[in-house]
Amino acid sequence: MQTKKFKIGLFAFNASSGVTLTKDPKRWAPSWEDIKKISQDAEKMGLDFLLPIARWNDWGGETRPHKMAFETFSLMSSIASITNKIYLFSTVHTAFVHPIYAARASTTINNISNGRFGVNIVCGWNKSEYEMFNVEKKISSINRYKFGDEWLSIYLKLLNKKNDKISYKGKFIQVKNAQCYPKMVDEKNFLKISAGFSKDGREFAAKKFDILLTMFSKLENLKKNNQEIIDLGKKNNKNIQIFSPIHIICKNSKNEAQEFYDMYSQNKQDFRSVNNFISNLAWAKKDILASYLKQVKKQVAGSLGGFTIIGNKKDVAEQINEIYKSKTSGIALTFFDFRKDLSFFKKNVLKKIKRF
Ligand SMILES: Cc1cc2nc3c(=O)[nH]c(=O)nc-3n(C[C@H](O)[C@H](O)[C@H](O)COP(=O)(O)O)c2cc1C
Structure with a gap:
């Protein structure tokens, strides 16, 4: 990825409804043509990553958000061959994808993209998906980061150019004489994100990753929160972003903007999928997050609880500036309609924040 201080990319463009839980008929429903177009547009306008x-499952309710979601290794492999500059990540679940497969898929895309590839590793949280894969709760919830740690050790050993065959005997995963070829064409540019929220999630990221992908609810607390994460990284000799x-x-x-937001997230809210989303968090032992989100159902329907900027071009640029000044290194943007809204964003906001 470019060495700019502040990186801007797109998130969740590959799944139906994007990050909304709404019955609005105009909700996001991407085809491959849409994804191709926004990937190439994102590259042309100078965005940094996708x-x-x-x-693997959806949020139920009337609209079943995420029912349609393009699989991330195969998708990013295709995007690699229709783009030249933009950095690409695949998101991979430790509990569902074997590290030997993930390593080989990663090095393959690293070759195809000429080193523009990294991974976003998720240790997971979704009950119905774990049931789908018949993963026991010990791994899915209680020990998710211990399992993730073993998964990561195997994955990184396989990527390492110095290693040919590797064996590993962990508590959860064992492999014997595993190998991974091709190796990467550019190891230095390989980035690892960990997406997490809990204390364990932060620690896992701060010890072993380049980037923590995490959420926040209030701009006022962002700088302090970010500083704590940066300090945690420093304790582990990591410059975590x-x-x-x-x-x-x-x-x-x-x-x-406010009327539009109210329309899709309140008036046309898909209540049942919102309730499913919140009860899933309670299952995954994220009680604090679940009880907070119960109070903000509209925010769950609006953006799956993620921070939302609602306003005119000046408001949006100003708040992005605040986020940047709060020591956030990158933002993964989502839109209601990625095609239309990204183009509006490019015309009206991007120039104002490009100087970052
Ligand atoms: C910004 C962000 C993106 C995430 N993306 C995914 C995803 O694509 N798929 C998924 O199953 N989980 C995703 N997660 C969920 C994480 O895997 C994690 O389980 C969740 O954030 C709870 O964090 P914790 O396990 O540290 O409590 C994401 C989380 C965050 C914060």
């Missing part, structure tokens, strides 16, 4: 969401998903509702006026 980060797909990894989903923090990326956050940011949902953008940008219209000609603040009123228009």
Whole structure:
């Protein structure tokens, strides 16, 4: 990825409904043509990265958000061959994808993209997906980061150019004489993101990753939160960067943006899928997050609880500036309609924040 201080990319463009839980008929429903177009447009306008969401099940309710989600290794491999500059991530679940497969898929895409590839590793949280793969709760919830740690050790050993065959005997995963070829064409440019929220999630990222992808709810607390994560990284001799998903509702006026947001996230909310999303968090022992989100159902429907900027072009640029000044290294943007709204964002906001 470029050495710019502040990176801007797109997140969750590969799944139906994007990050919304709404019955609005105009909700995002991407075809491959849409994804191709926004990937190439993102590259042309100078965005830094593309980060797909990894989903295997949906959120139920009337609209079943994420029912359609392009698989992230195969998708990014195709995007690699229709782009030249933009950095690509695949999102991979430690509990569902074997590290030997993940390593080989990663080095393959690293070759195809000429070193523009990294991974976003998720140790997971979704009950129905674990049931789908018949993964026991010990691994899915209680020990998710211990399992993730073993998975990561195997994965990194396989990527390492110095290693031919490797064996590993962990508590959860064992492999014997595993190998991974091709190796990467550019190891230095390989980035590892960990997406997490809990204390364990932060520690896991701060010890072993380049980037923590995490959420925040209030701009006022962001700088302090980010500093804590940066300090945690320093304790582990890591210069950890923090990326956050940011949902953008940008219209000609603040009123228009607010009305649009209220329409799809309140009036046309898919209540049942919102409730499913919140009860899933309670299952995954994320009680604090679950009880907070119960109070903000509209925010769950609006952006799956992620920070949302609602306003005109000036408001959006100002708040992005605040996020940058709070020591966030990258933002993964989401939109209601990635095609239309990204183009509006490019015309009206991007120039103002390019100087970062
Ligand atoms: C910005 C962001 C993106 C995430 N993307 C995915 C994803 O694509 N698929 C998925 O199953 N989980 C995803 N997760 C969920 C994480 O894997 C993790 O389980 C969740 O954030 C809870 O964190 P914790 O396990 O540290 O409590 C994401 C989380 C964050 C914060």
